[in-house]
Amino acid sequence: MPITSVDKDLTNLTMSVVADFPVPLPRLWDAYADPRQIERFWGPPEWPATFTRHDLYPGGRSEYYMTGPGGERSHGYWEFTTVQQGHSFEVIDGFAAENGQPNEEMPSMQMVFTFEETPTGSRLTNTTYFNTLEELEQLITMGMEEGATAAMGQIDEVLEDLASFAADRALTAQILSPTQVRISRIIRGAPQQVWNAHHDPGLLTRWLLGPDGWTFTDCQVATAAGETFRYAWTDANGENGFAITGEVRESNPPHREVFTETMEDMDGPPTLNEQNLTAVEGGTLLTLLITYATEEQRDAVLATGMTDGMETSYARLETELLATA
Structure with missing residues (x-):
């Protein structure tokens, strides 16, 4: 005790x-x-x-x-x-x-x-x-x-x-409720650096790529509440392209951002994403709380291997930050 x-x-x-x-x-x-x-x-x-x-x-x-x-x-x-x-x-x-x-x-x-x-x-x-x-x-x-x-x-x-909770541990995903998932990862870098990497197109297009070989075809970044964003990718063969869009609801750099997100040309309501960046030993704790409309939507998205792609991107982000430190 x-x-x-x-x-x-x-x-x-x-x-x-x-x-x-x-x-x-x-x-x-x-x-x-x-x-x-x-x-x-x-x-x-x-x-x-x-x-x-x-x-x-x-x-x-x-x-x-x-x-x-x-x-x-x-x-x-x-x-x-x-x-x-x-x-x-x-x-x-x-x-x-x-x-x-x-x-x-x-x-x-x-x-x-x-x-x-x-x-x-x-x-x-x-x-x-x-x-x-x-x-x-x-x-x-x-x-x-x-x-x-x-x-x-x-x-x-x-x-x-x-x-x-080690700084070298990969992304973790926790189901908090039938409609909420919390993504957590420590990224070696300061909160301001991690924030910049999410809002500078020159940095964003170097790390937010998912599996190796994918490239951006559109990168429209939103930096303030009320603005909209659009990201689009294609694989190494120029095929299987897709895009996500959303709107920033709340922005408090370099700590917190709330935004909607939906996959373009697909049915279903958008998710609500709440991202926080917190300074901890070893870097910045990135916490992303995703709220889905239904439990079925949550399970369908998780079944796509979303978290594996996120970990690949976050690992790439960390490499980019360390390379420029």
Whole structure:
């Protein structure tokens, strides 16, 4: 159990949890920066968390839900107010409705996470600031202290798992729901470099090619919300060409971009893609949450070998970035 102390201050309306870990500071930070990792310990064991959004930058937002033993869900959100990369972040933490919007009937609170090196590894101090004594007592009565303690007890196993989150691991795809898939890969390069590689036609046409031998025949890039893009390819024989089109819905360089995507001349609604770039040890964690219209559409797309083609392209992207570094 990594928890060193839990302190409730009824005068200053705070609760502080201090935990020590025998791992380097960057390893502990990455456990909170990576949605694949934080969801393995943020909820208590009987209420595991699923993060559908995790924007670790000032002005960013996280959305998650915890699933109970009977399949019931409790939704929450974070609004990041400050982030000091590798050292601390502050959030407004609150309960949410199913659509991710704040639940105004429940209290929200400020939470500060501070990370520091120690002679034996690293330390996390998590301080929660409550608005009133009544809210503090309400949440303590609801089991906030016990939940935090139980959740924190799961971090050691995550920190020991180096292979699952290594910078040299290939792309992973996780099915989060009947209509959502999360693609994750660490790319060796800074977030700004990875962002540029997605929006500079000169770079894009060198790596976003799928299997070897394919080439671009059209590369119309969108760089701002409201703009549309079109990419088209053909194989080495000039045959089997296809194209994808879409519209950018949200753009916050170099961290987050939301866009639709559909294959040209094919029936079916577009997907909604939410791409996040987060600085982690070893490079940039690229997280792509894809929302499909139906489970059937999700399965049909995955069956095409989409993830294999994405891994080939991302590996090529990494090579391009390292070559120009």
